[in-house]
Amino acid sequence: MQDKLGLYWRKWLSDRFIDRYFTNQSFYHISLNSEIDNPDQRITEDVRNFTQQSLNFLVILSDSTLQLIGFVSVLWVISKSLMAVLLTYALAGSIVTMLIFGRVLIGINFEQLKREANFRYGLVRIRENAESIAFYQGQLQEFGQSQQQFLSAFRNFRRLIRWQFNLTMFQNGYQYITFILPFIVLAPRIFSGELEVGTVAQSQAAFERIGLALGIVITQFDQLSAFAASVDRLYALKNTNPLVSETSIEILPANSLSIENLNLYTPNYQTQLIQDLSIAIDQPLLITGESGVGKSSLMKAIAGLWNSGTGAIFQPNRSRLLFLPQRPYMILGSLRQQLLYPNLKEIADEQILRILERVQFRKTIDRYGGLEAIEDWSKVLSIGEQQRLAFARVLLNQPQYALLDEATSALDESSEAYLYQQLSDSQIIFISVGHRPALLQYHQQILKLQSDRNWQLTTSFR
Numbered sequence: 260m261q262d263k264l265g266l267y268w269r270k271w272l273s274d275r276f277i278d279r280y281f282t283n284q285s286f287y288h289i290s291l292n293s294e295i296d297n298p299d300q301r302i303t304e305d306v307r308n309f310t311q312q313s314l315n316f317l318v319i320l321s322d323s324t325l326q327l328i329g330f331v332s333v334l335w336v337i338s339k340s341l342m343a344v345l346l347t348y349a350l351a352g353s354i355v356t357m358l359i360f361g362r363v364l365i366g367i368n369f370e371q372l373k374r375e376a377n378f379r380y381g382l383v384r385i386r387e388n389a390e391s392i393a394f395y396q397g398q399l400q401e402f403g404q405s406q407q408q409f410l411s412a413f414r415n416f417r418r419l420i421r422w423q424f425n426l427t428m429f430q431n432g433y434q435y436i437t438f439i440l441p442f443i444v445l446a447p448r449i450f451s452g453e454l455e456v457g458t459v460a461q462s463q464a465a466f467e468r469i470g471l472a473l474g475i476v477i478t479q480f481d482q483l484s485a486f487a488a489s490v491d492r493l494y495a496l497k498n499t500n501p502l503v504s505e506t507s508i509e510i511l512p513a514n515s516l517s518i519e520n521l522n523l524y525t526p527n528y529q530t531q532l533i534q535d536l537s538i539a540i541d542q543p544l545l546i547t548g549e550s551g552v553g554k555s556s557l558m559k560a561i562a563g564l565w566n567s568g569t570g571a572i573f574q575p576n577r578s579r580l581l582f583l584p585q586r587p588y589m590i591l592g593s594l595r596q597q598l599l600y601p602n603l604k605e606i607a608d609e610q611i612l613r614i615l616e617r618v619q620f621r622k623t624i625d626r627y628g629g630l631e632a633i634e635d636w637s638k639v640l641s642i643g644e645q646q647r648l649a650f651a652r653v654l655l656n657q658p659q660y661a662l663l664d665e666a667t668s669a670l671d672e673s674s675e676a677y678l679y680q681q682l683s684d685s686q687i688i689f690i691s692v693g694h695r696p697a698l699l700q701y702h703q704q705i706l707k708l709q710s711d712r713n714w715q716l717t718t719s720f721r
Contacts, residue, residue: 261314269310276302276496287564289499291526297376301496305372305489312486319479323472330465330472337462341444345466348440349473352433356477360426364484367419369491374412381408390638423481433477437470507566513573516540516561516580516660516688521570523553523560528567532556534712536570538704540660543683544690545698548708554692557708558582558664561690574660581658583666587649589637595630598651606655617681618651619674620644642669650678654685661689672697 280286280298289295334342385392385401392401441462471478508521517540523533532553538544546554559565561572562582574580590600598611611630615621623644627634640648646669653661661682667675672695679701682689691698699705707715 261318265310265314268314269307272306272310273302276306276493279497284564285499289496292499295496295499296373297380298496300372300376300379301492304376305492308486308489309493312482312489316479316483316486319475323475326468326472330468334462334465334469337465338445338448341441341462341466344440344444345437345469345473348437349470352474353476356426356429356480360422360429360480360484364419364422364426364481365487365491367415367422368485368488371412371415371419372488372492374408374415378405378408378412381405426481430477430480433474434471437467437474441466508560508568509571510563510566511571511573512576514575515573516575516690517573518561519571519573521560521572522568523556523565523570524567525556526565526567531568531712533568533708533714536714538706538716540690540704541688542704543688543702544704544706545702546690546692546706546708547694549710552708552710554708555664558662558690558692561662579659581653581656581661583646583649583653583661583663585665585668586642587645587652587666589640589645591635593631593633594624594627594636597636597648598630598655600652602656611655614651614654617654618647618678620647620651623647643674646670647674647678650681653687654681657685658687661687663689663691663693665692665694667693676701 280289280302286298289298331342334345381404385405392398445462476483508523517538519537521533521536522531523536524531533556536557546557548554556565560568561574562580563577588600590597595611598614599606608630612621612624615624623640624630624632627639637645646666649666667678670678675695676697679698683701691702703718705717707717709715
């Protein structure tokens with residue numbers, strides 16, 4: 260019953276955290292918050308530990324309550340003074356445990372969870388970037404970093420063991436004293452003949468039971484400290500909100516995309532990137548400029564990922580905008596799912612295949628066995644093939660606006676020109692970030708961002 264209740268509680272709580280994690284793109288904002296480490300580990304391991312340990316402590320507390328009900332009256336009848344000594348002893352032991360071991364053990368357990376998660380994340384990151392590391396022959400440096408992450412967890416766990424040893428010694432001493440304390444307190448009454456020896460054994464048994472019930476904090480403190488660390492991590496994750504300043508960029512609904520009086524800053528507000536930008540986007544726009552002037556940052560602001568600054572961005576419903584980053588995101592699934600991402604609507608095979616012909620991706624589909632083929636697409640497809648697939652996504656989803664952040668950087672100029680021509684032939688208004696002069700002919704407006712935060716808008720006739 261306990262295990263099954265814990266399982267369903269974990270499911271309910273995990274659903275709550277996962278919902279909050281994806282609502283309003285919190286997963287992205289959390290990734291920018293250095294105070295919240297390893298949210299994946301918090302949602303998986305910390306939620307599991309919280310639900311299981313909570314029920315375990317509930318069972319222990321219930322058992323202790325029954326012990327108190329069963330034995331308090333026995334001890335009270337035998338000796339009221341012994342009852343007072345027991346209450347004082349249990350209270351003093353709990354206070355000492357909390358003061359000496361409390362903050363230290365909770366902090367060490369919190370740090371251990373963090374370091375273990377960092378070690379695991381480092382190994383996952385190596386797996387995901389195995390090809391790049393192999394090309395660079397960076398295995399020695401990666402080995403050193405992995406070793407340091409493990410040693411960090413090792414040293415902290417060694418410190419945890421030392422404090423757990425000290426706690427265990429205190430717990431053993433506390434329990435041993437509860438065994439002999441009744442004899443010490445009742446010794447005068449025994450020698451005077453007021454109490455029989457059998458009564459002493461009875462009081463000692465009741466005293467030990469009540470002592471264990473009242474000393475639950477002491478006997479379970481090792482588990483309580485680990486439990487408290489998990490609670491702290493879940494509480495921090497639950498109360499994490501995107502950083503919103505008193506002055507931030509407004510995203511307002513409209514039928515078309517436009518920007519008014521935009522002042523864009525980096526998320527920490529330390530650097531201003533763009534000053535007083537106002538532009539209406541109703542035809543293809545090319546954003547150019549030197550590195551670091553805020554081209555990709557402007558794309559993030561339009562997407563609602565950055566709100567650091569002032570001004571307003573008017574845009575259609577977010578579902579009518581589709582973003583193409585330089586390295587497309589490849590989901591775990593079939594080629595059909597890749598092409599339809601992020602929408603879940605059904606599209607006939609004939610229409611999909613026609614679009615694949617338009618982006619010169621049909622042969623790739625045939626090579627892997629059709630639309631239902633499942634592979635690790637981020638590894639089996641080249642970056643150029645992934646960018647072609649991203650263009651197919653745009654043509655299949657037919658958004659009102661497509662925002663391309665150097666989305667053809669891995670393609671040769673002829674392939675780039677061909678794909679842009681496909682976009683030009685559609686009804687999609689596209690905004691591009693790029694450097695190649697050949698892109699100019701596919702855009703009617705050119706927005707040049709400058710290093711002094713100013714900007715220049717010119718018109719190009721295709």
